Amino acid sequence: MRGLCTSVRLSNADRFRSTYDRFSLIRGGSIDLSKDEDSGIALITLNHTERKNAMSGKMMCDLADVVTELESWSSGKGVIVHGAGRTFCSGGDLNFVKQIFSHEEGLEMSEFMHNVMTRLYNLPLISVALLEGVAYGGGAEIATACDFRVMSDQAKLGFVQARMGVLTGWGGGTRLVGIVGRSNALKILTSAKVMESHECKRMGLVDEIFPEGGSSMALTQKWLQQYCVTDSSLIQSFKTVVANADRHLDVLMEERKLFSQTWSSDLHIQAMKQNIKH
Template sequence: MAEPDSGRPLVRRDSDRGIATITLDSEHNRNALSARLRTELAAELAAAMADDGVRAVVLTGAGRVFCAGADLKEVGEQLAGKEPDPAAPGMAEIFSAIMEAPKPVVARLNGTARAGGLGLVAAADIAIAPEETEFAFSEVRIGVVPAMISIPVSVRMTDRAMTRYFLTGEVFGAREAAASGLLTEAVPAGELDAATDAVLDGLRAAAPGALTGAKALLGADGAEERGKAFARMAELSARYFASEEAAEGRAAFFEKRKPKWVL
């Protein structure tokens, strides 16, 4: 798919009856978390949280992929010497903005989620996906580790499931994701809208102040400790992305071949 017009937003926001829907709209790279997309996503999240007319946020994507994770092309360019956008928020800031938001965030998956995209799923308060949706912590297969996303994911998934999927990078389905705690619910594709609406109707029926207070009870107070953990994980992530294995993993990904370490 062709790259979008530079002037066209990669993230859009619409509102209906107290619900702001934020859509990742960067289909050309499978809604990857590029610096520009992260910047726009952070701005739209902040705007929704500041809007007194918004009760909750739905996070979704355009096209067949919810989010593919990091923009590997952009990562490669930066490692080759291109200066990163100093104003762009990092992954930690995006995940924190969702986890610490004063209003509930509901992830409504439109399709596949990989790597950093699973960080968005885990950071959301509620996550719903069609049963045919596929997931993978694919980091180890391109020579890096799921460092940043380990913080929100560890809050959701069982230890056994997280251990298996972090180590193997294998694809798993929505039913497995729901059983592990990563998803709230996996539903037939034709029931996705109804399942999401049922959650949103519940949020619309809640008193706004009580809704904020209830979310705070569920873990929003751990911001300081998460901030320290994210800082440690950022250093770890940077070290792995700069490694020789990661360079080979990116090359194999773009050349559509197996990395040299595959037996």
């Protein structure tokens, strides 16, 4: 796969389209969207259960399409992001990662996902990540792109990138600082600790903890509804005001550059060979 960064003549839109066209061919799983017009609440499902919903190239492209559709949902109020099979997301699919292992391709993937995650973060809808099972690596980064996070009491979350010899590649490091503060973000990122729900709540990383069981989705929907009681146009305006007050584009560019330097490093290569389990 030829990295986008080898062609400086492509515009941002052209680079995004080029990446999309090639990543969509790297199959595995899907991102599914359902919209309830009555409640104004949508559901994004990360669906790759045989790999704990790890993100393939195709899933990254699916997510881009889902975000595009939600950006123009005029009657929408909120969106819940969750994983199929009662687990959130274990990060990037290693079968995909091994196909894009150069510095240039790591930067390309990071640039693509920064675009998608920033647009998810800025959606004019109130977004909630429902964390069940595990949210590791890129899965934890996806969770930070939502306005709120709710968590099963048996779920685990970990920014495990340091164990893999790599930085946060999807903008999660920058967003994490805004959620938990500088000191806690450093602790979380450098320790690569897998955290249980109550520690996440204590640090301010999650907003609510629900009992493990079949009612997690219903409880999340009920929790979100309290912020979706007014007209959709007003909710979308409030969300846009809040999103516009929190721009990270310059900082994300620096995070992307640092990530690409670690992507093809010896540390990351050795970690991949060891097939580290979290």
